[in-house]
Amino acid sequence: MTTGTSTPSGVSGSATAASVAARAPDVVAALGGALPPGRVVTDPDVLASYAHDEAEWAENVLPVAVVRPRAAEEVQAVVRTCIEHRTPVVPRGAGTGLSGGANASAGCVVVSMEAMDAVLEVDELERFAVVQPGVVNDDLRAHVARHGLWYPPDPASSPWSTIGGNVATNAGGVCCVKYGVTGDYVLGLQVVTGTGELVRLGRRTAKGVAGYDLTGLMVGSEGTLGIVTEVTVKLRPLRDPERTVAGYFDSVVAAGEAVTAVAAAGLTPSALELVDRHCLAAVDAWKNMGLSDDAEVVLLGRVDTPGAAGDAEAERMLAAFEGAGASWAAVSTDAEEADALFAARRLAYPALERLGPVLTEDVCVPKAAVPAMLARIEQIGAAHDIVIANIAHAGDGNLHPLLITPPGDEAARDRAQLAFHEIIAGALELGGTVTGEHGIGLLKRDGLVAEIPPAVLAMHHAIKEALDPHGILNPGKVVAARRR
Amino acid sequence: MTTGTSTPSGVSGSATAASVAARAPDVVAALGGALPPGRVVTDPDVLASYAHDEAEWAENVLPVAVVRPRAAEEVQAVVRTCIEHRTPVVPRGAGTGLSGGANASAGCVVVSMEAMDAVLEVDELERFAVVQPGVVNDDLRAHVARHGLWYPPDPASSPWSTIGGNVATNAGGVCCVKYGVTGDYVLGLQVVTGTGELVRLGRRTAKGVAGYDLTGLMVGSEGTLGIVTEVTVKLRPLRDPERTVAGYFDSVVAAGEAVTAVAAAGLTPSALELVDRHCLAAVDAWKNMGLSDDAEVVLLGRVDTPGAAGDAEAERMLAAFEGAGASWAAVSTDAEEADALFAARRLAYPALERLGPVLTEDVCVPKAAVPAMLARIEQIGAAHDIVIANIAHAGDGNLHPLLITPPGDEAARDRAQLAFHEIIAGALELGGTVTGEHGIGLLKRDGLVAEIPPAVLAMHHAIKEALDPHGILNPGKVVAARRR
Numbered sequence: 031m032t033t034g035t036s037t038p039s040g041v042s043g044s045a046t047a048a049s050v051a052a053r054a055p056d057v058v059a060a061l062g063g064a065l066p067p068g069r070v071v072t073d074p075d076v077l078a079s080y081a082h083d084e085a086e087w088a089e090n091v092l093p094v095a096v097v098r099p100r101a102a103e104e105v106q107a108v109v110r111t112c113i114e115h116r117t118p119v120v121p122r123g124a125g126t127g128l129s130g131g132a133n134a135s136a137g138c139v140v141v142s143m144e145a146m147d148a149v150l151e152v153d154e155l156e157r158f159a160v161v162q163p164g165v166v167n168d169d170l171r172a173h174v175a176r177h178g179l180w181y182p183p184d185p186a187s188s189p190w191s192t193i194g195g196n197v198a199t200n201a202g203g204v205c206c207v208k209y210g211v212t213g214d215y216v217l218g219l220q221v222v223t224g225t226g227e228l229v230r231l232g233r234r235t236a237k238g239v240a241g242y243d244l245t246g247l248m249v250g251s252e253g254t255l256g257i258v259t260e261v262t263v264k265l266r267p268l269r270d271p272e273r274t275v276a277g278y279f280d281s282v283v284a285a286g287e288a289v290t291a292v293a294a295a296g297l298t299p300s301a302l303e304l305v306d307r308h309c310l311a312a313v314d315a316w317k318n319m320g321l322s323d324d325a326e327v328v329l330l331g332r333v334d335t336p337g338a339a340g341d342a343e344a345e346r347m348l349a350a351f352e353g354a355g356a357s358w359a360a361v362s363t364d365a366e367e368a369d370a371l372f373a374a375r376r377l378a379y380p381a382l383e384r385l386g387p388v389l390t391e392d393v394c395v396p397k398a399a400v401p402a403m404l405a406r407i408e409q410i411g412a413a414h415d416i417v418i419a420n421i422a423h424a425g426d427g428n429l430h431p432l433l434i435t436p437p438g439d440e441a442a443r444d445r446a447q448l449a450f451h452e453i454i455a456g457a458l459e460l461g462g463t464v465t466g467e468h469g470i471g472l473l474k475r476d477g478l479v480a481e482i483p484p485a486v487l488a489m490h491h492a493i494k495e496a497l498d499p500h501g502i503l504n505p506g507k508v509v510a511a512r513r514r
Numbered sequence: 515m516t517t518g519t520s521t522p523s524g525v526s527g528s529a530t531a532a533s534v535a536a537r538a539p540d541v542v543a544a545l546g547g548a549l550p551p552g553r554v555v556t557d558p559d560v561l562a563s564y565a566h567d568e569a570e571w572a573e574n575v576l577p578v579a580v581v582r583p584r585a586a587e588e589v590q591a592v593v594r595t596c597i598e599h600r601t602p603v604v605p606r607g608a609g610t611g612l613s614g615g616a617n618a619s620a621g622c623v624v625v626s627m628e629a630m631d632a633v634l635e636v637d638e639l640e641r642f643a644v645v646q647p648g649v650v651n652d653d654l655r656a657h658v659a660r661h662g663l664w665y666p667p668d669p670a671s672s673p674w675s676t677i678g679g680n681v682a683t684n685a686g687g688v689c690c691v692k693y694g695v696t697g698d699y700v701l702g703l704q705v706v707t708g709t710g711e712l713v714r715l716g717r718r719t720a721k722g723v724a725g726y727d728l729t730g731l732m733v734g735s736e737g738t739l740g741i742v743t744e745v746t747v748k749l750r751p752l753r754d755p756e757r758t759v760a761g762y763f764d765s766v767v768a769a770g771e772a773v774t775a776v777a778a779a780g781l782t783p784s785a786l787e788l789v790d791r792h793c794l795a796a797v798d799a800w801k802n803m804g805l806s807d808d809a810e811v812v813l814l815g816r817v818d819t820p821g822a823a824g825d826a827e828a829e830r831m832l833a834a835f836e837g838a839g840a841s842w843a844a845v846s847t848d849a850e851e852a853d854a855l856f857a858a859r860r861l862a863y864p865a866l867e868r869l870g871p872v873l874t875e876d877v878c879v880p881k882a883a884v885p886a887m888l889a890r891i892e893q894i895g896a897a898h899d900i901v902i903a904n905i906a907h908a909g910d911g912n913l914h915p916l917l918i919t920p921p922g923d924e925a926a927r928d929r930a931q932l933a934f935h936e937i938i939a940g941a942l943e944l945g946g947t948v949t950g951e952h953g954i955g956l957l958k959r960d961g962l963v964a965e966i967p968p969a970v971l972a973m974h975h976a977i978k979e980a981l982d983p984h985g986i987l988n989p990g991k992v993v994a995a996r997r998r
Contacts, residue, residue: 155777156880178780200723211721213730214698227969235878236910237695238947239684239734240954240965241992242974246697246730250723267780293639296662296751337821394719396640426720463722470724481724485711489981490726496980497973508725 054094054137057115061097061139064107071096080122080140081133087389087443088130088472093120093140100145102220102228102259108141109257110226113500120504121253123163123195126187128390129471131199131252131507141257143194149173150260157265158217158234163194163258170263179265182209185467186376186421194258200250202467204372207425208300208334209266211467213249220260221248224498234262247493252469253504255497272300272332273344274368277351277359278325282306282408282420285327286401288354289424292331293397295350297343301332301372302425308434309378309419316381321374325357329424330371378421382432389433389446392474393457394466397427406456407431414445414452428466429457454480470508478508538578538621541599545581545623548591555580564606564624565617571873571927572614572956577604577624584629586704586712586743592625593741594710597984604988605737607647607679610671612874613955615683615736615991625741627678633657634744641749642701642718647678647742654747663749666693669951670860670905678742684734686951688856691909692784692818693750695951697733704744705732708982718746731977736953737988739981756784756816757828758852761835761843762809766790766892766904769811770885772838773908776815777881779834781827785816785856786909792918793862793903800865805858809841813908814855862905866916873917873930876958877941878950881911890940891915898929898936912950913941938964954992962992 061070071077072095082090094117099105112119118138125132134140147164154177161170167188171181184203185191191201197219202211218232232238232245248256279285285304292302305328310321321328329351333343344361351359362368382388395403404420407429411418419432433449435442454464454477464470464477479487491512495501505511545554555561556579566574578601583589596603602622609616618624631648638661645654651672655665668687669675675685681703686695702716716722716729732740763769769788776786789812794805805812813835817827828845835843846852866872879887888904891913895902903916917933919926938948938961948954948961963971975996979985989995 155774155882200727202721202723206721211723213727223969223973225969225972229967229969229973231970233947234945235880235912235947235950237686237690237878237907237912237950239686239695239951240947240949240958240962241970242735242739242977243684243697243727243730243733244970244973244977246727247977249727251726255726267782290639298751336819336823339820394721396719398639423721428719428721461718463717463719463724465724466719466721467723474724478724483713485707485709485713486715486725486728488709489707489713489728492980493726493728493731493977496976 057111057117057139058095060111060115061095061108064111065097065099065104069097069099069104071098080142083122083125083127083130083132085128085130085133085471085473087387088133090130090133091136093134093138096140096142098142098145102222105141105257105259106222106226106228108139109222112139112502113226116500116502118502118505119257121198121257123192123198124166124190126191127195127199127471128392128468129465129473131469131471133472135506143192146259152177152179154179156234158262159265160260160262161193162260163192163197165193167191167193167196174265175268178268180268181215181263181265183212183215186379193261193263197249197258197261198252199469200467202423202428204301204303204423207302207423208298213246215264216245216249216261217264218262219245219248219258221256221258223256224500224503228259232262250469252471252507254494254508255503257503269334270336272334273340274362274371275331275333275344275347275351275359276362276368276371277329277356279327279329279356282327282404283401284355285329286404286424288329288351288356289400290398291350291354292347292425295346297347297350299331299347299425300334301330303330303375304420304422304424305330305375305378306420308417309382309421310374312381312385313374313377316384317377319370319374321371328371330375375421379432382419382434385434386437387435387443389450390468391429391431391433391450391453392465392468393453393462394426394428395457395460395462399460399462400424400427403429403457403460403462407453410449410452410456414449416442416446416449418449423466426466427462472507475508475510541595541601541623542579544595544599545579545592548595549581549583549588553581553583553588555582564626567606567609567611567614567616569612569614569617569955569957571871572617574614574617575620577618577622580624580626582626582629586706589625589741589743590706590710590712592623593706596623596986597710600984600986602986602989603741605682605741607676607682608650608674610675611679611683611955612876612952613949613957615953615955617956619990627676630743636661636663638663640718642746643749644744644746645677646744647676647681649677651675651677651680658749659752662752664752665699665747665749667696667699670863677745677747681733681742681745682736683953684951686907686912688785688787688907691786691907692782697730699748700729700733700745701748702746703729703732703742705740705742707740708984708987712743716746734953736955736991738978738992739987741987753818754820756818757824758846759815759817759828759831759835759843760846760852760855761813761840763811763813763839764841766811766888767885768839769813770888770908772813772835772840773884774882775834775838776831776909779830781831781834783815783831783909784818785814787814787859788904788906788908789814789859789862790904792901793866793905794858796865796869797858797861800868801861803854803858805855812855814859859905863916866903866918869918870921871919871927873934874952875913875915875917875934875937876949876952877937877946878910878912879941879944879946883944883946884908884911887913887941887944887946891937894933894936894940898933900926900930900933902933907950910950911946956991959994
């Protein structure tokens, strides 16, 4: 058993770092007593693998223990034990988060939901599924497809990320430009509250307005208001096959102009993704797909409207690409080629990570501002001598500039941090938000303070304190502790 | 100036009835001083017309004043004045609510948003509109249609009800079965908070997860957490014309079976409404439309999928109607006739109200439970000797049994109240909710307590107290005051 060797940092809520650390052996023993054998892990190597999510740039330490519950009642036992011991609880899905929402704080217990991975129910007639939080996004999609149904939200992390984590961050994805984000598909939740109660929120009916929308409040709250132990997701019928429209552009700004043109044409694509040369080259270097020779930037559009109407929309998207100056553009007639391009888009982030530390941005701006924001990102990269790769859910205005620094180059990391903050400031200036789909976590706490006025931040604190009166639910994430 | 002659009741929050009434002249004078001339009304006849919404069965009294602000800052001045005087503020749109959410409580000030009725902005490219809360639902739809855009949520009250009231109740409507409810279209809000701050929540971008979803929390909170002074609504492109499928059935249960059959066939209608003979007869008696001779129940389905796919869906809906035993069914080839049937559905409620006091139910059950719930409603009506008319957003499982009593028949009113509670209990037994779209207000407070466990009710109280620390925002609605 260990209490971690890193410097404690990021502790907040009602417990101080020192007081929490002093109680660590007690809480670990109490958890062992409250749970079946094998649930509590204190092996230092295991703890190290649960110290942070994909936001390793954000502060993190070793947790005092990792707990892997197998039932909602076990999660409840963890929370109750941690209330008694005033120990922070950090819930975690697959750890694919990009904002540090699952990073361990000093003296905390990480609760990993990975073993709670059952699809409990699929109701074809009412079109919903009930799942445990550890179900992997792609697994849910495959499972319900066997019932003729479709779960749309598809973050790029879909092969690994879990529904619980998707709910905690209100994850977006590729098809969200037409079909909405995770929160649009959450009908109901079972959660363990900050007072240790196990409750159901929401409903199973198509409509319902009984009381405050606590389900919606939990979605995107990153485990700071409750720990999700079960999710009821809304489903759609399986859709028709998509047509793909690909366009090559000589600059990200030109591609951005094509994105605005698609919106101005009144189209609603089922996907509109941007991938630049840095990303394509990184995927090629990893998977040898031969993608990166032809274009500075690729724009990938999709249309899933059935029949002749869909054909017409694809042609209008093509015209928008060409009107914005595409060096080459076509409606794909080769499904395999189209799928390869989308696969490359999904692989871009892990491919870049292989090359060195990546600091991921997630700003979202109005569609009309996409070209201006992409130009701003280029200027910021040049000014700070930082390589910035771009992938984007461009049709939503949700941009992911990826700041890449050579391994071990501390000066470059410092410059990247400056660039990161300038990109956030630029997005706010253009009427955007600091996070389109990744969440605030730790990395965007300053961004949140820049985006919302003090009175709205005070509302956040008031709700946090109302629903987590002991200050133990993922404290310090989303909002820093309020000095009282 | 008057403080009302009815028996004070329904007062809650931190102010008692006696203490509030005693301060009434003070607060009226203070409001007069804080606002431009003409905003504060104390004429007793006017006060009487603002004592309640359409839920006159629920407790209500005369307010001490009605304020008609013309700007957000004036609403803020009202709230600040009412905080100082510990006076309840009851916000009100058009007063078409059916649960008593806008009913005046003892000593309260009613804030009517009817004069704040401007459409401030329509952005065609980003597909949103910014409106003041007093804009009438149908007026918004007509306004944005001129920009080629569509605002879907269409409660039956759409010719009269306002967007602010729709937001406060998270109103549903006819097309929600395919397109979702009001909350699905609210991108951002400007609100006056319980501490008298004027703040913006939400965003203008397609996506955004910066902080807790306070916008979603405000939607459906019936003015108990904040007063909406501006709404940014998401819009869609105008859609293709709909096909109408009409079916006549010999019983509501048979029509309910057709509803389940439509869901089982995997169809997503753009409307699926049920109207029974009582409603058709009442509309005929008012508007002489000649509708009520042919059927015990009419089911009205619509499909808006374009092209051949839509034609095929209409035929499948027709087959579902016929398979469930329709005495007559057809895909309408006469747009005027189809529109007349939908107009009758919209007029059903006011037509019935002409005949005597109507107690409106709003339960929502799983689609598979629609026939069972309709049968249960028939049994309850028979057992209590109450005429129960039925209109329903049947495709959502959202039923509106309308309990009709002869004017002045107090015994019948008492029996109707019993039937009302039995219908609620029946819906909960079948896995439903006590309110699909009308809200809790006053009429469904007991229903809410029956639907959610004490721990979830406690979460409601915690949030209410966190965001309305002075207990002045529409106190006693949604949740009764907590004894502390």
